[in-house]
Amino acid sequence: MVESVEEKAKSGIWGLDDILCGGFTREHMFLVEGDPGTGKTTIALQFLMEGAKAGEKCLYITLSETERELRLGAASHGWTLDERIVVFELLPPESLLDSEQQQSLLYSSDLELGETTKQIFAAVDRVQPSRVVLDSLSEIRLLAQSSLRYRRQILAIKHYFANLGATVLLLDDMTSDVGDKTIHSVAHGVVRLEELAPAYGAERRRARVIKYRGVKFRGGFHDITITTGGLNVFPRLVASEHRSRYARQVLSSGIAELDKLLGGGIESGSSTLILGPAGTGKSHLAIVFLVAAVARGEKAAFFVFDEELGLLFDRMKGLGIDLQAMQRSGSLFIEQVDAAELSPGEFAHRVRKRVDENQVKSVLIDSLNGYQASMPEENSLILHVHELLQYLNRQGAATFMTVAQHGLVGDMKAPVDVTYLADTVILLRYFEALGTVRRAMSIIKKRTGAHESTIREYRIDNRGITVGGPLVDFQGVLRGVPVYVGANNPLLDEPLS
Numbered sequence: 001m002v003e004s005v006e007e008k009a010k011s012g013i014w015g016l017d018d019i020l021c022g023g024f025t026r027e028h029m030f031l032v033e034g035d036p037g038t039g040k041t042t043i044a045l046q047f048l049m050e051g052a053k054a055g056e057k058c059l060y061i062t063l064s065e066t067e068r069e070l071r072l073g074a075a076s077h078g079w080t081l082d083e084r085i086v087v088f089e090l091l092p093p094e095s096l097l098d099s100e101q102q103q104s105l106l107y108s109s110d111l112e113l114g115e116t117t118k119q120i121f122a123a124v125d126r127v128q129p130s131r132v133v134l135d136s137l138s139e140i141r142l143l144a145q146s147s148l149r150y151r152r153q154i155l156a157i158k159h160y161f162a163n164l165g166a167t168v169l170l171l172d173d174m175t176s177d178v179g180d181k182t183i184h185s186v187a188h189g190v191v192r193l194e195e196l197a198p199a200y201g202a203e204r205r206r207a208r209v210i211k212y213r214g215v216k217f218r219g220g221f222h223d224i225t226i227t228t229g230g231l232n233v234f235p236r237l238v239a240s241e242h243r244s245r246y247a248r249q250v251l252s253s254g255i256a257e258l259d260k261l262l263g264g265g266i267e268s269g270s271s272t273l274i275l276g277p278a279g280t281g282k283s284h285l286a287i288v289f290l291v292a293a294v295a296r297g298e299k300a301a302f303f304v305f306d307e308e309l310g311l312l313f314d315r316m317k318g319l320g321i322d323l324q325a326m327q328r329s330g331s332l333f334i335e336q337v338d339a340a341e342l343s344p345g346e347f348a349h350r351v352r353k354r355v356d357e358n359q360v361k362s363v364l365i366d367s368l369n370g371y372q373a374s375m376p377e378e379n380s381l382i383l384h385v386h387e388l389l390q391y392l393n394r395q396g397a398a399t400f401m402t403v404a405q406h407g408l409v410g411d412m413k414a415p416v417d418v419t420y421l422a423d424t425v426i427l428l429r430y431f432e433a434l435g436t437v438r439r440a441m442s443i444i445k446k447r448t449g450a451h452e453s454t455i456r457e458y459r460i461d462n463r464g465i466t467v468g469g470p471l472v473d474f475q476g477v478l479r480g481v482p483v484y485v486g487a488n489n490p491l492l493d494e495p496l497s
Contacts (some may be wrong), residue, residue: 002106009167012050013043015233016191019209019218024189027139029158030351031183033172038205039224040171041065041195042231044133045074047169051131059129059293061120063139064173068310077230089124090116113143116151121160129166135173137183149248151182183253186212186366193224201340205420207233223345237352239390246396248278251362254292257467258458261443263451266424268361270448271389271399273419276428280439281460283307284319285426286364287324288465291321293362294331300362301333303347305370309336320464333358335362339373344384351388355395363392367402372416385418393423417441424431425482431477440477 008023017023024030024047032040048058061307062070067089074081081087116139124132135158144150154170161168172183184190190211196204206221223234250265259265259384266289274282290300301325304312316323326332333354336349354360365371368385375381385401392399403423405414419425425445431438441458454470455477474482 008259009047010050011043012046012053013231013233015222015224015235016043016231017206018223018235019207019233020191020212021215021217024167024169025215026164027162027437028188028243029161029168029170029186030189030191030192031170031172031187032193033174035195035261036173036175037060038193038195039226039231040173040193041070041073041135042077042226043191044135044169044171045070045077046230047080048085048133049079049081052082052288056084058085058123058131058133059127060085060133060135061090061123062087062135063090063116063177064136072122077228079230084121086129086228088126088127090119092124101323112353113149113153115139115145116140117156120157120350124164124166126158128164132161132166132168133171134168135171137170138175138272147182150475151186154183154186187211189215189217192267194289204343206343206345223343225343225346225431232346234343234349236345237348237384237387237391239387239394242301242391243394244396248396251289251296251398252292253289254295255288255465256440256467257290257456257469261452261454261456261467263443265445266450268398269396270423271393271401271421271428272424274400274426274428275405275419277405277430280428281458281465282404283312283366284303284316285465286366286400286402287316287321288325289398290332290362290364291326293398294326298361299331299333299358300364301335301351301358301360302364302366303335303337303351304366305337305339305373306367309334319460319462333360337370339370344371344375344380348384352391354399355392360397360427362398362400364400365402367404368416369404373442380420381416382418385480386421389421419445424451430479431474431479431482433474433482440471442478 005028009026010017010023011020032043034040044060048060048146054341062068067087068313070087094322120134140153141150146152170183170187187299190210192208192210194206194208196206198204205226206222207224208221209217209219216237217273220236222236225232246269251268252259252265260492274286276282290302296370313324323332323334327334335350351363355363372381375384401418403414403416403418423446424443427442427444429440439458440455442455452470454472456470457468459466471477475485476482
């Protein structure tokens, strides 16, 4: 397909205009289909309000809802339909409601279909609108009773509106004949809305452009939400569309021994995965990098999936890090993410918004275990993370992710393997020595440069993270029960009481 050069009618929904590459092509007819409750009416109202804002005359023809129901629905979003939006409630003719006047030689559906079309055309002739919504096609399909009559009726409506020069949205709730694709071949474009019901959490909605003649639209599924204020579409993130120039530099963690282990530090425009069992300090270690970024005068963003913010603030304050002070200064943006309520597309949009609007240069996602909970399938997580990391890397942001492994010592497994996606992987482990449980850190991968291949012990206390020297006199630290083979004790002193 080629990009359309025709003028577009904006929908009033930024994300929908994005996936439609500007909006609906003017003077054409489009189909918006989906089950009841997926947001068709909301899209239609926003489409008409956008037209009214631009000074266009708009007409909403409703066959299924009353005008009062429509206005109440708009009021629930805080909208008032102004005088430029005319609502025409199409009622059955009185002769068809009177049993004494019903014809016996003709089917009532024949009379109703003809009368319905006549009333639609009369309303359009009276208003002369630039934008029209017809809600819904299910009523016309039922009256037509056959696919042939239905197609002819839709073609007649299409040619009528084409001569008028109006941009038309046809709504179809897909309640009568789901398998009938007649309208798909007639419409200039087709947008489908779907609703998914996960085993736990709120329902998920998504949109897909099935067809758009002459326009290179953004394909695939895109997450949508309906909130007070209207419908939101979150276009699927495509990292290749977002490139920027930046100077790659080495970023210090603020801990000299940790920087040595990392071969100097972490590079900007790269991703770091911190892997380890529960309690090894993954979040704390990742926050150390955010604190260092704020100290350099940069802005950072922290997306928290697993921990309640109040508890996080208190815990980090006890370790000498005041997250709230950094948040108040505007250097650190912290967002609590509810995986059961937030769709992956909306989450990616939130991250993008922070990077684009606030010039954030360090991003922490804690953790991918919580992020995975918002995904219908594990494969989806891998694809989402891949695009998100590629996007952040191309913006010059340093990204940090944590993953909690199952188990404490010995052979441990992660719920999802994303080690191949990250540029740097930091592995945290427990090990037992001299009757105590200790922690060890190692770098198992770094694409952007050399790093130490040693294993170092680290300690967490009220002074923060202390990293010791290489554990050269121990064998089997990563297995959890090492054997001491040296002459000198390289372990860190016991934590101060």
